[in-house]
Amino acid sequence: MTANQTEFEAAIERTLIAIEDALDECEWDIDYERADAVLTLTLEDNGSQVILSRQTANSELWVAARSGGYHLSFESPGWKCTTTGEDLPTLLDRVLTEQQGEPVSLGLE
Template identity: 80%
Template sequence: MSQAEYDAAIERTLIGIEDALDNCDRDIDYERADAVLTLTLEDNGSQVILSRQSANRELWVAAKSGGYHLGFDNSGDEPGWKCTTTGEDLPTLLDRVLSEQMGEPVSLGLQ
C-alpha cells in the first residue's frame, strides 16, 4: 500500500467512524485533532483513542483493555483494517472495546 493509499484509507475510516457516532443511540462524544480521534463515553468519562501511525501505515486503538495495532488487509474478499494480535476487523474491535467500557452492548454499524 502506498502512502497515498494509506492516507486515503485512514481518512475514509475516520470519517466513517464519525458518521457512525453521529447516528449512534449511545452517548459517545468525539473530537478529532489531526491524526487522533478521541471517543469519550459520557456515562463514565472513559475514552477510546484512535491514532494514525503513518510511519508504520497502521491504525492504533487505545482502550482500557489494551492497545491494538491494525494494518490494512487487502488479501480477502472484504479489505479493511485487521488487528495484528486479535485478528478482529476494526468494526468488531471497536464495538467490543466500546461495549466493555460502557458496560452494555454497543454496535456502531461500521462496515
C-alpha cells in the same frame, strides 16, 4: 509521498470519517473530537475514552482502550488487528461495549 503512503492516508481518512458518521447516528452518548488523525471517543456515562491514531511510520491505525493497545494494518477490504485478528468494526464494538458495560454497536462495515 509514495503510492502506498497515499493509499494509507486515504484509507485512514475514509475510516475516521466513517467512524464519525457512525457516532453521529448511534444511540449511545459518545462524544468525539478529532485533531489531525487522532480521534478521541469519550463515553459520556463514565468518561472513559477510546483513542484511534494514525501511525504513518508503521502504516498502522492504533486503538488505545482500557483493555489495551491494538495495532491494525490495512488489508483489503479493511483494517485487521495484528494481535487479535479482529476487523476494526468488531474491535471497536468490543472495546466500547467493555467500557460502556452494555452492548454497543456502531454499525460500521
